[in-house]
Amino acid sequence: MKKAIVIGAGMAGMTAGIRLAEGGWDVTVLERQAGPGGNLRAWTRKGHVIDNCIHWLNGTREGSRLHALWRSLGVLGDGVGLIRQPFFYRSHLPCGTLTMWRDSARAEAELSEKSPGDARAIRRFFRDARAYASGSPLARATVALRWFKTSVGDFADSLSDPDLTTFFSDYLGREYAALGLIVAYSAFIAGDADLPAGGSPGVAERMAERFLSLGGKLVTSVRATGIVTKGGRATAVLTDRGEGYECDRVIAACDPHVTFSRLLPPEYAPAALGRIDRDPRTPHFSSLHAAFSLTSPFPPGAAWTNVIGGDPAALPTRTGGRLILRSFSHEPGFSPEGKTVLQATCFLSGEEADGWFCPEAEYKIKKDAFVLAALDAVKTAFPYSSPAVIDAWTPATYERFTGADRGDYIGWLVPAGLIPPRLPERVRGIANLSIASGWCRMPGGLPTAARSGARAAADVLLSDPLPRRFSGASFPGRKKLKKSQKFDLPS
Ligand SMILES: Cc1cc2nc3c(=O)[nH]c(=O)nc-3n(C[C@H](O)[C@H](O)[C@H](O)COP(=O)(O)OP(=O)(O)OC[C@H]3O[C@@H](n4cnc5c(N)ncnc54)[C@H](O)[C@@H]3O)c2cc1C
Known part of the structure; x- marks a missing residue:
């Protein structure tokens, strides 16, 4: 054998x-x-x-x-349940919330109503996201060609409403290819981006x-x-x-x-x-995280993926003070009775990620400052949820556990025009x-x-x-697992 x-x-x-x-x-x-x-x-x-x-x-x-x-x-x-998220992400902004609904017509209508002057650009974005979601190779190639040279920042800056500018750059960040945003969102529109129960x-x-x-x-x-x-x-x-x-x-x-x-x-x-x-256009890509325990009742506005504002001076520059929150209220088995896990993420690229490979004393100060800033932001956004910090991790943590270069885990940032x-x-x-x-x-x-x-x-x-x-399915040395093995992984 x-x-x-x-x-x-x-x-x-x-x-x-x-x-x-x-x-x-x-x-x-x-x-x-x-x-x-x-x-x-x-x-x-x-x-x-x-x-x-x-x-x-x-x-x-x-x-x-x-x-x-x-x-x-x-x-x-x-036997594996699928959980459908109602939206890709929701941004909490001075004007209230704006949502990238899975229902693209609803998202388009809400955003156009918020800024009628930007309706044309908004229509273009959603039309192409729907075309990409159709799965037709021709439609996909056309969309790719149309957006190839545009970054998320270029598109966001083309909008006159500052809340919309923030909204469109809230998830991937400004340097990322706008096509990446369209492709990611199109999977939601197509009903092809659900969550397997059990995570x-x-x-x-x-x-x-x-x-x-x-x-x-x-x-x-x-x-x-x-x-x-x-x-x-x-x-x-x-x-x-x-x-x-x-x-x-x-x-x-x-x-x-x-x-x-x-x-x-x-x-x-x-x-x-x-x-x-x-290549300076393809910096490495990693992130900072903090996890909080929230008490019941869980604020409905914090469900799924939300992006909130924090102190720009204390959060990484790439994010402009924005913090991506991911709740796990859809997984009741993930937390003790009456609690829910909420994770906060800031994507980092290039030098900002490298900055976390520093002497221990400096690392601790930076990590504590990040956790405090994230906690502050969560408390401000959801004042009645009594968040308590339960963990925090950085690119250095990723490197320690997976050995991945500079703590990267998803390869390089994909810029426009490449x-x-x-x-x-x-x-x-x-x-x-x-x-x-x-x-x-x-x-x-x-x-x-x-x-x-x-x-x-x-x-x-x-x-x-x-x-x-x-060869093939009839291989005789095949064993059956007697009982399911559980693996609990330390961080
Ligand atoms: C915060 C976060 C959110 C993400 N969200 C999503 C998402 O929503 N959807 C999605 O599709 N992807 C997501 N990803 C990306 C996804 O996790 C990765 O793309 C994928 O897991 C990469 O798999 P891999 O097998 O290539 O690498 P890895 O998962 O890095 O696996 C490599 C393995 O090799 C092991 N290893 C390394 N060196 C050695 C060695 N010398 N000897 C033995 N073992 C070694 C490591 O410990 C590791 O287990 C996310 C990643 C992160 C970190």
């Missing part, structure tokens, strides 16, 4: 692992954290579950290829269960430290436990920066990786090593990571086929 080692149990690694196990390979996934999921993870604090990842999942609508992929991986399926930990658990039930092996709390090569082939993976896992194929499903700086000599790194890293570059998923000079990662295609995210993992596994299965009797 042929052996594959997958490094990293994030979405990309678990997808590759499931596909290879289905194909009859003996697969071991090595993961440095205490459980699977990578960024698709959760942890508990003071009796609350903190869900790190899913704000929305593309591919929840039946009928698409992505939906079929999710079902085949156990991400979605019969990120539920998805990670189901995938791990599926992998283990196929006979896959998951080794956690172990860090790969090197890939041994001989004669242009990877022969083994070394770990920090001093073990060597011999194998016929390796799939590196960790951040490619880790692969090409810590697991392999840097000369194997594809030129594209350095090029994208050096055809997103790609990373090769094969390593030149090492015939049996593949790369699977959300970093391989911009803008990253769970679908990108899963597709990358599926491609890497397909490459193995096609280029290195097993004897017929070993």
Whole structure:
């Protein structure tokens, strides 16, 4: 039986692992954290579950290829409830609230009524979001061409109403490609961006269960430290436990920066990786977070995703003092009776994210200042909710736990006017090593990571086929999981 080692149990690694196990390979996934999921993870604090990842999942609508992929991986399926969010996000502004409703006609009407002078530009935005949501390749190409050179900031500044300017730049930030905003919103319009009940930990658990039930092996709390090569082939993976896992194929499903700086000599790194890293138009992308426990009754205005104002001097400059709030009132199991978790996020890019890799004393001061500013903003927006801080985390936390370069987790920021570059998923000079990662295609995210993992596994299965009797669904070594395994991940 042929052996594959997958490094990293994030979405990309678990997808590759499931596909290879289905194909009859003996697969071991090595993961440095205490459980699977990578960024698709959760942890508990003071009796609350903190869900790190899913704000929305593309591919929840039946009928698409992505939906079929999710079902085949156990991400979605019969018995997995879907929760429909009524809007993409809602901004709290001096004028009141403005909402990017899933119902695009309603959103368009409300925004046009707020600023009749901007009705034409608003119509253009919603017309193109609907066209993109139609799924027609021609419509999508037309929309992409129309918006290719426009940033969120360009579009927001073209509006005469200052509240609308803030509203449109509230979620992704001003430097991001406006097409990215249209694409993200179009998934809501199309009913293709729901939430799997149980959130990120539920998805990670189901995938791990599926992998283990196929006979896959998951080794956690172990860090790969090197890939041994001989004669242009990877022969083994070394770990920090001093073990060597011999194998016929390796799939590196960790951040490619880790692969090409810590697991392999840097000369194997594809030129594209350095090029994208050096390009000032594509800075790295990470974020700051704080989590609060809110007491009952939960303010209805804080449900789902809201963007509120805070002290611009105390919050990162990129956000202009805005803070994205994500509530988990739709997941009652995530908090003790009578409480709800509310998470606050500020996206950071480039130098602002790098600034969190500083001496400990400075780090602590900055983190406390951020938490206080976030707490203040939440208290002001929702005065009767008595928020209490339960956790805070930064790019440095992400780096500590996933090893991802500078704490990034979704690849690079996608600017306007750039055809997103790609990373090769094969390593030149090492015939049996593949790369699977959300970093391989911009803008990253769970679908990108899963597709990358599926491609890497397909490459193995096609280029290195097993004897017929070993391949396919009837593989005899398949084991059944006796009971579901639960993984609680420390932050
Ligand atoms: C706050 C936040 C919100 C997000 N929201 C969404 C969303 O709403 N929708 C969406 O689609 N995406 C979202 N994402 C993005 C999504 O989480 C990522 O794109 C996806 O999880 C990336 O998967 P991956 O497998 O490529 O990488 P990772 O999840 O980073 O997995 C890599 C794995 O490799 C492990 N590893 C690294 N080095 C080693 C080593 N040396 N040895 C062993 N293991 C190693 C890491 O611990 C990690 O588990 C969000 C991410 C974050 C952080």
